[in-house]
Amino acid sequence: MYARVAWVLTALTLLIAGADVWVTSAYRPLLSEEAVAVHGFPFVTGAVVGCAAMGALIVARWARHPIGWLLCLTGFLASISLLTEAYSVWVVTADGPGSRSLGGVAGWISALLGGQLSLAGLAIVFLIAPDGHLLSRRWRAAAVVALVGYGSYAATLLTLSPTEFDIDSHAVGPLGSLLSLFGLPLIAGGLVAAMVSMVRRLRRSQGEQRQQLRLIAVGAVFVALSFVYLIVVQLFNGGQQTWIASLPLFVSYFCLPLLFAIAVLRYRLFDIDLIINRAVVLALGTIFAGIGYAGLVLAVAALVNTRTSGFWLSLLATSLVALAFQPLRRQVVRFANRLAYGARALPYEALSDFSRRLAETPSPRSLLPAVAEAAARAVSARSSTAVLQVPGSVGISDVWPGPADGTPEYQVLVRQDGDTLGSIGVTMPKGRGLRAADEQLLQDLADQTALAFRNAAMESELAAHVAALDRTTEALAESRRRIIAADDAARCQLESAISRDVLLQLESIPERLSGLSVARSGIAATSELEQLVDETNAALESLRELTRGVFPTQLARTGLSRALRSHLARNGLDATLHVETPADRRFPARVEAAVYFCCVEALRAGSAAARIDLQIVAEELVVQIRGFARDQIDVQAIVDRVEAAGGRPWLDDKGLLSVSIPVGAGEPEPVAV
Missing domain, CATH: 1.20.1070 (Rhopdopsin 7-helix transmembrane proteins)
Known part of the structure; x- marks a missing residue:
């Protein structure tokens, strides 16, 4: 009223x-x-x-x-x-x-x-x-x-x-x-x-x-x-x-x-922008309709030389004016928006386009540029940054229109149900601040994009999990390949050791026994027979050790330090073994096996100046091995063996191999020899 x-x-x-x-x-x-x-x-x-x-x-x-x-x-x-x-x-x-x-x-x-x-x-x-x-x-x-x-x-x-x-x-x-x-x-x-x-x-x-x-x-x-x-x-x-x-x-x-x-x-x-907008649209539409109607009616009347009061002529003119106004309607609405809202006409168009893009459920790669562009156009900012926080990983961000030129001057958080999903930041041109209406516009934009940010964060998180699973699968496949390669290498090594240490000694025994059967009895025959028996026993002992793998029976029987000394004596190695723990000190079987393996592998590529130091430091068994050729040992095999026992190996540039394995409270009681 x-x-x-x-x-x-x-x-x-x-x-x-x-x-x-x-x-x-x-x-x-x-x-x-x-x-x-x-x-x-x-x-x-x-x-x-x-x-x-x-x-x-x-x-x-x-x-x-x-x-x-x-x-x-x-x-x-x-x-x-x-x-x-x-x-x-x-x-x-x-x-x-x-x-x-x-x-x-x-x-x-x-x-x-x-x-x-x-x-x-x-x-x-x-x-x-x-x-x-x-x-x-x-x-x-x-x-x-x-x-x-x-x-x-x-x-x-x-x-x-x-x-x-x-x-x-x-x-x-x-x-x-x-x-x-x-x-x-x-x-x-x-x-x-x-x-x-x-x-x-x-x-x-x-x-x-x-x-x-x-x-x-x-x-x-x-x-x-x-x-x-x-x-x-x-x-x-x-x-x-x-x-x-x-x-x-x-x-x-x-x-x-x-x-x-x-x-x-x-x-x-x-706040009468909308009233002005509608009034301008109505006024322009009325002016166009009046001019178009009058022009058409007068033009047709002049052409056909008839009066302009006919019903069908008026109906035809009205229809043509309505059809002609449709292509211009968008320009009229845009002009009315510019007149009513000024520079703020663009935000509503940008937000309208952005809403249509949100309906397409964009991926994070296309969502963030769209959000940044919509925010910048909404407030006529110089640049805008959209940041998406993904749980368990670094946030994803995008800048419009180009590379970031510093931290945004104004930021609004994107929240949903109390959770912060990201932020939208803008940098205004020099000499111009963010008005209260612009701040409200940014907040509305943040509320509008909250659900899209939630979906994008879930998609990114799922993609991160899939990538992690892919990496785990690849690591398992690589580990399987290493296990197979190690098994093949162990088989080849065992075959070579049997041929060298067992078969080579046993191949001459039948021929030598045949020579003894036709020879005269005596002290020489007895001595040669005893030698054959000793060689056979040595070959069998070597076979027994090889069939048990690299870990001899003595390791389980007498412990780590005695097994290492026996290995050095049996193989005629001049390496130095320095043990700061009691000789009868026992450790968990996996620990002793891992340390014995590392020492044997290093000594196999070692020299006469090789040295092994064993000591207990803060409930950890620390082993240091020096004097070996770094390029002749299987580093990956040592790493796998030590990490399987819960330890940490490291190898420096000076040829020092260090292994640290926790011995904990679960170590067995010492076994008396």
Whole structure:
């Protein structure tokens, strides 16, 4: 209901302003000095229409907002003042239609609803802008001063007869002169007080509100100073209203709705962007339809030389206009968005495209660039970074439009159900910060992408698990290949050892036994037979040791240190064995087997200067082996054997092999020999 009343007042203001232009043009040129300096055309005409339109837009969004109603009523009443002034001057000075008394009444109404009332209303608007409330209770006095000033001026007019009123000459009595003496200065004082209030409110504001108030403050200062300038100039020129005196005030009137429009469109004052957007779309569509319909109907009528009132012709023109408007609809909507939202039109298009891309369930590789691009375009940032946190791994990030140029200035976290899934950061251009609306836009974008981030994180985590399983499978396959290769090598080594240490000795026994069977008995035969028996026993002992593998029976029977000494003596090795543990100290079987294997492998590639040191350090058996050829041992076999026993091997560049294996509390009791 309120919005309808406001729009009706705006429509009436537009019609009255149009009538004023027509009446003024009837008796004087529109660009003459009288029309510009006295009547205010076209500045005041544009100002009243702009104020009424801005007031209606505000009321359409906030039905009871006092600024909207003040602007709407000020524009409406000022348009009436313009029309009645033009008619009065037409009748009184140019013999226009109507009686002299009617012209006097019109001039009296024009003076009553004219500039003084508009200035008092604007003073109150500036006092309560932008939230509709005074800065404090003390500023009520400023509003009262402006209203009293207008009341004094109106009382001056009440002392005059409306039918005999002369708009160019205000002949008032002593009472009227006294009232007039107080009227204009009080209105000027109210305007100056409103200007001071606006400046103080501006100093207290921050962020986006400061941007809004800065424009309104400029309008307030401009109106107040130009009105004071008008009074001063008229004091010196005998009260004559010339263009030098009036033009600054008229220009300030004209700029006032423009400044309000910039505050509304650029800085979202009163949040009426959507109303402006729809109004622009409707207006452009109506203009296109009207021009297209009229053009088609007239063109067809001219071609077929017929009247333009036919039903089928109108239907055809309407259809063609509707079809022709469809290709232009997207451009019209984009233009309306640009006009209503300014630079913020792009964010909504970017977010719309981003929503469509989210519906396609993108992978993390394509999701992060899309999020970064949408964030940067939404707030017109110089660059944007999207980070996805993947549990158990390093976060994934992407930067738009190019490589990262440092840490983002502003960041918003992407959360869902209390879990932080990532972040969106933007870097704004120099000299421009992030407004409250932009922060809310980024937060909405983060909320919109939360589910997509959750899915992408799960996909990345699953991919990481699959990659880990692939690596484990590859490691197992490599381990299996090493085991098979080690088994084949052990078989070949065993075969070679049997051929060298057993078969070579046993092959000559049958031939030597045959020689003994035909030889004479005696001491020589007995000695040779005993030698054959010893060689056979040695071959069998070697076979017994080889069939048990590298670990002799003595290792399980007598322990690590004695088994190593026996190995050195049996193989005629000159290596030094230094043991700092008791000879009868026993260790777990896996530990002894691993250490024995490492020592045998190293001694096989060792020299006469080889040395083995065994000692206990902090419940760990530490073995150090020196004096072997590093390139002649199977390092991987030693690593596998030691790690299987829970130990740590390492080999330095100086030919030192160190093995550390925990012996723990589970070692067996010493076995007496």
